[in-house]
Amino acid sequence: MQIPIKISNDGSEEWMMLELQGDLESRTQTKMSNKFIGDLHFTKQGVPVLIIGHHILHGKVMDMDKPFVIMNKIQTDTCMEVPESDTDEELDVLYNIKAVVKKKLIFKNRPKPIIASSVNNV
């Protein structure tokens, strides 16, 4: 069986990736959509600084030796022409490359807690 990979017109779009140790979890088991995660700053030296909740992380910008392509699976409509001589139905699925990731912000160190000098709701 064969699944073609297509690159869409905006496939040359470049996305960015954050690489974090561990996992991003919500303290309440609610849906993540629309939830705020944190603030990302860059120092004047170009070091990314990420503040998530009560944690601060210092990272660095890395060029990836091997880029990532980001694909989504597309179920094409049946109105597409059926290729002759072929009986496998799987052909109406394809992977579409939406974007390429060439750089990432990597946060290798464990997050440091922020000890609030004045206790406030953060």
Add this chain to the structure above:
Amino acid sequence: MSCIERTVEDVQKLIHHAKLTEDELLPVTQTLEFSPEYGEASQEMVMMEVDPTLLSTMKQGDSIVLRGDPEAGVVLCTNNKTYEVREAETSNSLVLVPQLALPSKDSTGERTLENCQVCSIHYKYLELRPCKPRVEKLQQVLEEHPYSGPQEDDLTDTSKGKKYAWNDLLNRVQCSEEELDQALRDLEAYHIYGFWQILEFDYRFKVVSHILQLIETKSWALDCVPYKESVEILSELEPRAVMVQCFEYYLAPTDNENESGDALYTLQDDKICRLCAEVLLKSADKYNLNEFLSIWQQSVPEGLTTNMSQLEGLALVDRSGSADAISYFPVSSLPSGIQERFNCLFETREKWSIEEIRPYIMDLTGEKTPVNALLTKYARASTSNGIKYYSGRHAR
């Protein structure tokens, strides 16, 4: 268009809490949040690691196809290369943020907020590794329905298996189109009425014999066989498509033409001799080597010379008895898995010299695994009378 009501003051307050100063930070703060569609099935995305060369191939718009097989997993194919696809896991979170930007280091001004949405988080990605084309299956597939001549076009005959067109083959065989094309040539496959088929052995010999007889009848020199004239005459005997392809498999073009402008071809000695040997070897279990060599030489057209190197991977010589014997042992009949192949070889014969075993494992070699590397891994070497022999690792 943030869904979160976050103000510059909130951000500044947090900077202060974190014991950072605004002076050391660039003025743009990117506030991260999950997109409204985060976690929805429609947003499901796959990440695949690709090397820069492959990426540029993709961007040129060359065809890229995943070819899956229920047992062998998935490969990715470009026009001419095959890569094994594996899933890799990481304990880190890979967070995709499409809009995230690297700010310019000399930007100044008031603090501003840019909203960035996380569209997905990944713990797995696909890894690609260049691999050999997995063409073993091609032989198996083509053997389902070998072509045995024009009489079989009778469609009511359902005793034979499926026939495969180009795209059917690509559905079954895990390799790129260029590699498939090469593999079809290596197997001597024919494109007949839209399907790729190998010729049934007796029929193949019959077709080649037509060519040899024509050369003899016309008293042409073996290296001066006119292409057009031959194909014209031969097409009266067998389908033109078969004759043309057979001609090209067993003869090679020369740079010469005859007086009527017809391209001249030369017989490929080794292939003809090998085919004649195969006819003989298939018809008996075993031959006395000397007898075989003499019948074989008589069976080939005058002007061709047989020699043992033409039989590599086709026949085995047994020198253990009082008289040397030869028997049919084609590499094409052996398993394609490396371990299975070695098991089978060492079952057939306990000890092999390097010259003997090489033709039977050549097709298993890869860039990083030449014959020697395979032998080191799958066989045990021993020396007897100054000759190095290879036997099974677990042989007694």
